[in-house]
Amino acid sequence: MGLLRSKFFLFVSVFCLACFFVVVMAQSRLGGGVSGHFGAVVADYFDEGWAETHYFLTTGRGQEYEVVFAPGVVAPEPGA
Numbered sequence: 100m101g102l103l104r105s106k107f108f109l110f111v112s113v114f115c116l117a118c119f120f121v122v123v124m125a126q127s128r129l130g131g132g133v134s135g136h137f138g139a140v141v142a143d144y145f146d147e148g149w150a151e152t153h154y155f156l157t158t159g160r161g162q163e164y165e166v167v168f169a170p171g172v173v174a175p176e177p178g179a
Contacts, residue, residue: 135159137166137175 135158143150154166154174168174 133158133164135162139174 133156135156138155138157140153140155141150142153152174154168156164156166158164166174
């Protein structure tokens with residue numbers, strides 16, 4: 100039962116990701132793209148000596164997406 104549930108979760112996750120990709124690509128071809136307010140949240144683990152930054156895009160409709168940049172890509176300034 101657990102293996103079946105894991106496979107189902109994987110299938111649903113891949114399906115949702117594929118749907119999101121199709122929507123974004125369709126919007127970008129129509130010139131719409133995805134736009135909104137870009138922000139960053141920094142979690143600083145000072146005692147442990149490290150920090151991590153999470154980037155988010157909030158659309159005009161209130162949808163929030165986490166943005167992940169490829170290695171070597173410099174993130175824009177928050178508020179951009």
